[in-house]
Amino acid sequence: MNALLRILGLPACFLAMIPGMAPVVRALSSSVGQKLLMAASGLSLVGFLVVHLAGNLQLYAGEDVFNAYAAKLHSLGPILGIAEVGLFGMFALHIGLAVSTAAMNRTARGSAYAMKQTKQGLFVLPAGGASNWMMVTGILIFIFLVSHILDMKLKKGFGVDYSAALDASGEATNSFQAVKAVLQHPAHSVLYIVCIIALGIHLSHGIRSALQTFGLHHRNWNFIFRWSGFLLAWAIAGGFISVVVWAMAAKNS
Amino acid sequence: MFRVASDTLNSRVPAGPLEQKWDKHRFNLKLVNPANKRKYSVIVVGTGLAGGSAAASLGELGYSVKAFCFQDSPRRAHSIAAQGGINAAKNYPNDGDSIWRLFYDTIKGGDYRAREANVYRLAQVANNIIDQCVAQGVPFAREYGGTLANRSFGGAQLSRTFYCRGQTGQQLLLGAYQALMRQVSTGRVKMFARREMLELIVSNGAARGIVVRNLENGKLEVHTADAVVLCTGGYGNVYYLSTNAKGCNVTASWRCHRRGAYFANPCYTQIHPTCIPVSGDYQSKLTLMSESLRNDGRVWVPKNKGDHRAPGQIPDEERDYYLERRYPSFGNLAPRDISSRAAKERTDAGYGVGESGLAVFLDFRDAIARDGEDVVRKKYGNLFHMYEKITAENPYKVPMRIYPAVHYTMGGLWVDYNLMSNLPGLYVLGEANFSDHGANRLGASALMQGLSDGYFVIPYTIGDYLAGAKHGKLAEDAPECRAALQDAEARITKLLSVNGRRTVDSFHRELGLLMWDYCGMARTKSGLEATIPRIRALREEFWTNVRVPGESGTLNQSLEKAGRVADFMEFAELLAVDALHRNESCGGHFREEYQTEDGEAARDDENYSYVAAWEFQGAGNEPVLHREPLVFENVKPSTRSYK
């Protein structure tokens, strides 16, 4: 456990060597600091998901609109590259912190209880229950991420027939058709739906938790914080699932 | 039964007008140069309000302090359980309070058995205590505008009590604890938790150290210093059932007494009127409901014997609001000893309520009708909650059932005006000493005394002793240290080797019942005379038939209890002797032979206006009585009247 923590701490060690960075790194590597970074990276990933979903929903507008959107995105060139590097950075930070805090937490408990029950009522489970599944759902999301990059970006989805998306030069440039090809593959559609449900669970705790970590807690507003986080989480998940369902329905019709 | 010494004890109260005594005395006390303070070491035993505040303040001054407590953290001392509040004559409510009035109320409340000069000093520094605690971040109740709030309390006709909901003791203790932790972080105080003091080390007649047992691993440790400050609380657990914490004990005081310190006025015990009644013979302790409840609750019993109707169905004209009837001007706010005895009088006469008949009602019906449930909840919510938890009854709907229980002990080791016992270098603070409350303590005064002793008295008076003490360092393996260590070891070995058939708790329970029946709220000559031999017999049985399982080299809670109960067994006899010798009724000490026609305590100022300080002569041997006459230059003792 300690060795793992040391490896995960290496980037922080290197960062601390930059003159002037040491105090910042030290402050942010405390348990509270790590949670703040966790919340910041998590919320920025939520921001990415919202943008991504907005793009995906253009599938409903038809092949031309969607492909035009995809083409525009690709035409951004270096800007897109920078954004992607930033995105991967956020993912790496979020995952790295998740593993490091999980290791820390496991060490803190020491030996496990023979019996452990919650004292919270069922009404808090929308958020409180999800918190017990953050690691599991996080792993599912990671699996999805890998599969999704293979499927959509590299067009190397396992068992997917990209023939409808090919252009004259034999490259799969027709994004609309590529999406449909992936989502109409039964194994992929099941994996996507399962993983997106995991995403919904993950976010239903994650968003509210991030707000609490940033200190947003007030008797008058807690209701809104709690439920807006919950609703946003399932709005995102629902949006993505609708795309999968749409693609499956298009195949059968 | 006892012998009387011919000497009179010197209280070292300075001469001069009452108002100037403390100021002048402080000027006359010797000082220790700031640079030299760290060369002096002080041991503080106990970390409640007195010990915590003393250790922190002495650390701040620069002394090298070692602090000890038997709990796992200094924050757990039983001061934490004080609910109601702390008095100070700030006169913020503009209702006519003054230092003089607080002094007068306390002297009168103590039934003229306390030292004037000590009580006046207490009233003087009370204001500083409030300021100090506010500065530490103690969240005292505030008015909406931000100023400090006050409430009234038993035994006073004005509002001078500062409070933090029903958790005043907790907040004051945490304030002292935090101050202490700050000193620990600077290294000036070394904290030793889970250590129980088993012996006092006396060298050349002066207190120079202690032997403690590390309760986690059983190791005995010797600690030496230039002075020892004992802040180990009261002895209420001699009654087994009391509102004290389970761990409260007389051992530290008793060990000092055995080494020569005089024990003063042990028969002054306070029975608190508002506790939750006993429910079964497994009961391990009694729970206090703050006296502040009597601000709004009305105490009553049915006018007819054996009236078993539900309380709500008994109409007003068939209720006997006996406190209001007997004490019209103070009513439900009569002092504790008087309220307790009035409850006993009613239940003894057969008017008690509840299954056992040993309870009276404390009714909030009228307060709820007048102010609404919300207002009552805001004032007493946590107490109502606690009551409901223990009894499964909702006090908003049915009246509480209450009964008196042992709560506080005014007696303790004898100390002079400087809070030093007759053993040089042994200081005794807080409930462990006898000094400020006389024969009865008023509500919200215990916190005041503990903090006064620790924050504002000992820091000055200990310097006077240390500046004059010319002894060198006492090595931890000096002969007197080794002897004390061997004594402690021998006792532990003996306790473990009896290997009889009865548990420690069963002895404690039996002793407690004996004390409660014959040495409790009301005492008689014949009862006490019969009790003393029974205590001796029980003590003998204890040493031949107790079973203490386990060994000494580990955490062994049975062994801890056994040591404490062994000392209670010796102490109980002294308490009974003191009660027997004092042929009068005063405050918490009520001898049935000495009462007025209407059942009030009848004092005998001519013969008993003195402090009885007992000298130990060996367990079972007749103790020697030393007397300190009480001189009243400023208030004339009169019959206490709360009518």
Place this chain on the structure above:
Amino acid sequence: MSSDTLNLTLRVWRQAGPDKPGGFCDYQLDGVSTHMSFLEMLDVLNEKLIAAGDEPVAFDHDCREGICGMCSLMINGQAHGPDRGTTTCQLHMRRFASGETITIEPWRATPFPVVRDLVVNRSAFDRIIQSGGFVSVNTGNAPDGNSVPVPGNRQEVAMDAAACIGCGACVAACKNASAMLFVSAKVSQLSILPQGQPERSARVLGMVAQMDKEGFGSCTNTSECEAACPAEVSVSHIARLNREYMKALVFADR
């Protein structure tokens, strides 16, 4: 009316010392009165064990009225048992049913090592307070209590936080063994009150650093601590600690 006595099976963690192996022992205890508190039930068990020549179960307790914070116990997997806002010493046996098996474990957290049986060492909490949980004001330095007004409602919030009894139930109940509720209660109390302002930044940084050093876990905002807290300290104080920490990071002078 339900029966007044219970017959219980107790599964109790027994461990002879800090470095000794531990395990569960089962005890049958019959005729337990429903009016007993949980600790009185354990007293009865111990009397029985001593009479039978066994060693009694060691457990921490002192005031037995819910304020000293000394009692602990994980009862059927819940800190201080099933009731909310309750310490083990205030828990009464009427809460249990006859025939039930009750599992009793010590607090489990690496910073709270077991001393014996159900007794753990909580001195980590003292060291956290030593690292800043106070106002540095020497005795005698205080101005008049009314010289700085504290609005009644602010004081109430400070008192809510100050009500913490330091029992460690938050750590015990948290799935990460985090001490955030304990630490935040003190940070929050003193950051609200004007008396705590001078050391506000140093306090939060110092206490969080010590909390980490002791080896407590991190906060996952599940609010299990709040549900387990006998003094009902709210997680809103954790949010305030987070705000204080961010503020101290950005604005603290040193």
